[in-house]
Amino acid sequence: MGDTNGGSLIEEVEDPFLAFIDYARAVISPEEDEIEDAEESKKDPSEATAEASGPGWGWVASRILKTCTAYSSGVTAAILLSDLSQAWHEQNKPGMSKRKPELIDQMKKSHGIRRRLANTVTIDSIYEKNFLSMNSVLEAVIIKADVLPGTNIFMLTLGDFWSSNTIDLYLHRRYYELVETPNGILRKGREVLVTGCHLRTAREGCGTPRLLPTEYLVILLDEDEDDDAILIAAQFCSDTFSSVSLDAFNNGTSYSLYARIESIGPLESELQFSTAHRRQISLVDGDGARLKFILWGEQVIVANLMSVGSVLGLERPYISSLEESAMDGKDEFCLEYGSATHLYLVPSTLQEEMVCVSLSQNQCQGSKLLGSVGVSQVTLPRDAEGSIDFSNYPFRTIITEIRDKTTGISLYGVVTDIFHDPNATRVVFCLKIEDTTGAIWARLHFNSYWSLGRLGLGHVVYVSGLSCRSTRENCLEVSWHEKDEKATFINLSCLPAFLSSSCLHRISTLSQISKQRKPEINICRVKLDEIDQCHNINTRLSHSICGHFIDEESSSSSSSHGGNLHCSFCRVSCNSNAGSEVVRTFHVMITLADEETKLYAWCTGQSASAILQISPDEFCELPEDDQLMYPSSLENEWFLVALAENSGSRNLGSGHRLSHETEAACWEITRALKI
The missing domain is CATH 2.40.50.140 (Nucleic acid-binding proteins)
Incomplete structure (x- = not known):
């Protein structure tokens, strides 16, 4: 059983994208730290521990995909390594200690983590x-x-x-x-x-x-320093949230409050008739009382200076009634950053925890140094709530290793099911992600509506900013919130740069991809062997928000540019009259061929337009005879295509979900480039 699992993982590391991430980590990681770890591991391999001092796997993956998104025409290994090295250098530049002011060197020795x-x-x-x-x-x-x-x-x-x-x-x-x-x-x-x-x-x-x-400007305090401890006791210990009175404030009373930052985020609802941005910081004082600290307009950047778990001292905050602040809630008032307000902060120091590394990670997932020395533990930070932050985990997180009370998780895998949660009060989609070790459901929480573009079954995705909690039923619940700063979702199968970035993929034959079952983007060099226009080139209405087809029942009961059309993916009515939510798109069935074999596939959206070399609207404007003759002019033209398997042996999709798109062919052309 163990050999089978390890074997599949060893196969998976052959994925050129994963291999490049490991290569990039090895190039930009601090060599001295890793060598020291290697020496320590020789003493007692069973207790070998690595500090996560170099770039984490997720950081490198996110940065590579960010660069690919910026360079839609493709990237080279040199471009990626240059961007990664510069970004890591800027983020962690050590400077030259011999030229630093003496005060900095003295303070650095006692500087808390x-x-x-x-x-x-x-x-x-x-x-x-x-x-x-x-x-x-x-x-x-x-x-x-x-x-x-x-x-x-x-x-x-x-x-x-x-x-x-x-x-x-x-x-x-x-x-x-x-x-x-x-x-x-x-x-x-x-x-x-x-x-x-x-x-x-x-x-x-x-x-x-x-x-x-x-x-x-925020002033940092250290509770372990005598002067700061005296200041905190003298200035902040007399007032509590329960002692604050709106009437007293209006009569000239000022307050100095001291409370822990519980959460930082946008307001639940923005002002209806204002474009001003607002951020709310939830505070809890020593007595357990809670108040909101509100930032308006340009003030919202002050939230960049704060972190959850730190203690905030507010000297002379402005006290505002909920009506004055246009806030909802049961509290009588909230705090604001007034013209006389001074802010003090006691930063939360990082707690750390040893995380065990599985044998499979050492065999095939690690960088060339960390993986080769048999590291059995990695030190990762833990927040005030006890959650371990995997943002800088040096290895790729595999699904079987996801555990309770973890944040900053990055996953790379294939989408095997997805549907809108009709019982959620907000916009929530349930997504099933699979890698070679297993599958897991994640709940995607969106700010207002689906915003990830087209996502289909069999597409390979990278998701960062995931967190995991154990429910009351002792089940693991993985969630992703679009509003979170570190939340990233990238569909590699539809990423334009991927096809033209040879350092991130390899070209396979159609027979090879038909046999393999790995969460990897399949890139093939193919020609168009046969297009049957009568049956296999159709134009249909599509929901521009998500890229999926409008229900046939809805489109037949409404005119093509009027009425209420329904998207079964988003579970919403589409405003076709506005002309922005409903667009015309292709739905094409096509036979692809290479030197060895043939494969039947379907495509829509950009990939269909790239293959047919015409837009849906332009195609519909052609005379009927030209439409009939058009497919024959394309046969035997060669393309580089990305293929996703979205039915068949994986049994992707369940019930009514996306079967109306994949019922005729199990392979989807997610991206195409004429060569």
Whole structure:
């Protein structure tokens, strides 16, 4: 039994896409760390442990697919490796410690292990690019705070733990009270988080790049430092959520509140007559009371400075009634980021946990170093709720290894079933993903409607940002939320760049793909052997949102451009009158051939238009005789095609689900390129 499983996994690693990910990880991983791990493993192989210090499997896979999406005409191995190396270098640039300010080196030794914020940039990268976006985050240390000679303007000199350079920031006047006094908190050695900065470059008249004033600054506190502990006790321990009074606030009372960040996300409902963005941060204080902290408009970037599990100190927050904030809820009021508000943060330190690595991972899933030394454990971070974060797991996560209380899971597999959940209160689809080790159902939660484009049975997908929890019935429930920052869903079978990126695939024959049963994109070089126009070229109505056909019953009972048409995939009525949700598309049955054999397939959408070299509307405008003769002009033309098996031995689809698309042929042409 074990040999069979291991054998199938060894076959799977032959997938060129998976092989390239492992190759890329080996190229950009820190060699010294891996060599040290290798030496340690020689001492006691049963206890060999690797730190997940290099790029995780999911990070590399996501970055490769992001580049493929950006370069729709195809990529080379050199382009991918260059992009990966640059991205990893910018994210983890160590700098040159001998050139760093002495203060930075001293602080780094006692710097706690904490999660790096998502939009963090280094000071070195600002100098290299001469650019800084508004939502970039600086995790900085104040090197010095001075008044510019002859002015009353304060300038902070900032450094960070990853850069050799420092940069100056003009301090916003709302923070002057925190630096003017002899014991002001914004002084040498204080850590701060900054966002919303404009960069004043040297070209604009300044000798060196400087950061213009920003309102969005958060001061970091350390509860283990005596001075900070005294400040927290003196300033934040007298007020609680239950002591806050809206009437008292309106009469001039100010509050200083201290609470843990429970969640960060968009408001459940945006304002109906406003385009202003809003973010809500759910807080819980020491007594267990809860309040919402609301960010409006440009303030939403302040959420980039916070993380779940950290403790937030709000000095003089604005207290707003729910009616004033256009909020729903049972609370009388909520907190807002007012003009006099100062924010303090005690970052949550990362807890870590040893995760056992299965034998199958060591045999075939690992990078060339980690896999070869027999690593049996990997150290991964654990959040405040006890969930293990797999975002930086060095191996590919296989389905049989998914466990309770895990986040940041990335899966690569084939879609074997999918349907809309009619019982869900929001837009939820249930997706079954299969790899060579097993299959699992995932619940996809969408913001408002299906947004992934065409997805069919047999398509190969990459999904990141999955989390797993055990239900009350002790069943594992895997979920994916579109709103999550790390949530990614890419359909490789329909990715335009995949066909023309030879480093990510291999060309197989039709007979080879007919025999294999692996979750891999099948790329074949074929010619069009036979197209029967009378029976096999049809135009049908399609729902542009999801790419699936409109029900025949609906289209026959309504005119082609009027009435209420129904999409059985999305389970919604389509607004054909608007002309945007319902489009005309091909539904083509075709015989493909290569030097060895033939294969019967079907296609729709872009792949059908690429093969027929004409749009559905243009085809319908042709005279009837030209339509009859048109298929014969295409026979014996050669194409590179991506094929997905969506019925047959896998028994893909169940019941009424997508059988109306796949009943005539088990192979779908998901992408085509004329050669």
